[in-house]
Amino acid sequence: MEAFTYQFTALRGIQAGREFYVVMCPLKLIPKIFLFDEEEIPPELRAQRTLNRARVPEIARYLLDNPTEYVFSSITASIDGEVSFEPRASKGQERNVGSLVVPMTARFLINDGQHRRAAIEEALKENPQLGDETVSVVFFIDAGLGRSQQLFADLNTHAVRPSKSLGILYDKRDPFSRLALSLAESVPVFRGLTEMEKTTISNRSPKLFTLSAIYQATQELLHKHRNDSVTRADLPIARDFWTTLSETIPEWRQVIKREVSAVILRNQYVHAHGVVLHAFGIAGRTLLATYPDDWKKRLAPLAEVNWLRTNTTQWEGRSMEHGKMSKALINVNLTANLIKQIIDLPLSADEAALEKRVAKQA
Template sequence: MPSFEYVFPSIRGIQAGREYYISMCPMRLIPRIFLFDEEELRPELRSQRTLNKQRIPDITRYILQNPQEYTFSAITASIDGKVNFEPIGDEGDGRDMGRLHIPMSAKFVINDGQHRRAAIEAALFENPEMGDETISVVFFMDLGLKRTQQMFADLNRYAVRPTMSIGILYDHRDESSMISKTIVQRVPVFNDLCELEKATISNRSIKLFTLSGVHSATQALLSGSEIEDVDDKIELACNFWCEVADKIPDWELARRREVSAADLRSDFIHAHSLALSALARAGKGLLAKHPTNWKSKLEPLLKIDWSRTNTKLWEGRAMVAGRLSKKNVNVALTANVLKKQLGLALTAEENEMEKRYKSNSNGK
């Protein structure tokens, strides 16, 4: 008696001497054929990591909010069952193009893409019309748990997340990313001294800041702002960073290549993203207190000694044992210095932080 089966138009390939198949699978089938039944097993008996359910809502929103633009890479799966590939021809390309017949009794195991699968299921619940869209699936033949576990390890062995900077650079949908990229283009110091791809600045680099550093600082500057128009946010942030650059002359010297960016990073606090974040925190307070005349209030920044040798001021704040620290507490303590210099009152939380700093062996 013939069994019921799935039939997928497929392309056959060879990898490591084994056949595999690539097919386009309708979205509505994804939740039906890829089922989870491993969550209660011990790790050594599973072929996959357990599902991180906290990731699912974000991926689901991404699909639903971008129905004309979302992009998914292929799901990789193993088939535990006997399959039959029916080529459309006997010669040339026809031998590797055809239909893949998979019995419905076969078991499918996802090697890569379980979170995409769960998000697709959730998105289909909200928008069933997406069921006719397709996602590519790479089918391998299941050779047992050991082989399936090895496939998962191999597929993830060389996976590297892109740096935050390049993620911002290539994101044309997120508002904050668009704001940051525009600021880097319009603020001369950032335009010439900003590293757009890497997460860190190398010792010999002629850059001072990373795009991710500008992005984080600008988000802090604009956080809590009542401004809703994107262009107005960009204008305010550009004006702020241009004014700050005027009060830190070394930045302009580095832009004109009159001083070495490497020397500035070695000798001064202001040549690091830590300083950007602290300036943004202080700037947020300045904009709130002086919304119309804040520019004139930045003059005291010219009097700050940013030198790393000024350990009396920076040790325990921007530095710990002589090394810069990007921890939130160090950014906040550095921002406190700037706020006091600008004549801004500290919040209750910031005052409490100052008390702890001063009581901790005089800040050391």
């Protein structure tokens, strides 16, 4: 072990065959040893969401205003370094009570609790006396970025959920998450144009689709559900479909070549939104099933479609409601129906019934 170390009184436990440790950490030590990932690091190389600084003052104020009543849940962190546990006894219950010795050069990565950590730092500036109080910390031994990202996904499964895109990005256990990420990295219209962290895209973002939209649309395309098994054929089929569509739609080709910005496409065209991507997945599933050998050439009519949002004759009441894009399921299905008709695919009985019902209401 190195000469300079942190020593914590700790309880040792076992989860999933791995040792972990619970310690009581003085609040004044929290800001010094725990770091969160910097915002400029791409989300796929982080193990946390970006810090929402707007939440920090509220949590800090709660701590300061309730010095005799506040309650903080445990912080969960990974230690990247050579640690040792020195038990009080070699057997009996006290074999799991002892000292956790961590070199000061070790890296501490918060898996859950970065907002509490930032709030503690802010509160200590106003009331340093809080520094001698403690918060429980659960330490896991770091097993690499993938393990830390999976810890993040697991810890948030039954808590306040992260965005769908970030959950998909970090969930290594869901085979479809891995498939969606592969598509985001390999399909021309997705590569470099996918919002990996958020479920919605801001007005000035250079991204075109969210990872969650790709995930959902490809589920429809392959007729899969979360945690369904993924076959060897699924990725090449999905990649081939989305790549062919990328080459078919003129405006998508333009954004791939950077001849037009994603901002302009989202502002002016319906096909630059998740509702239409979802609809493409639905129509694509029928296309692949109906024409497995020559489906590519049957996408050709999509190149001649007026995809402009100003084309309200086609898109109002389908992908748009009152001039705004709508993600409602009925709008997804009505958009898919129109795409099917454009590429000469038959509607199912339910789809035909939906068309009749909407026509009567018009």
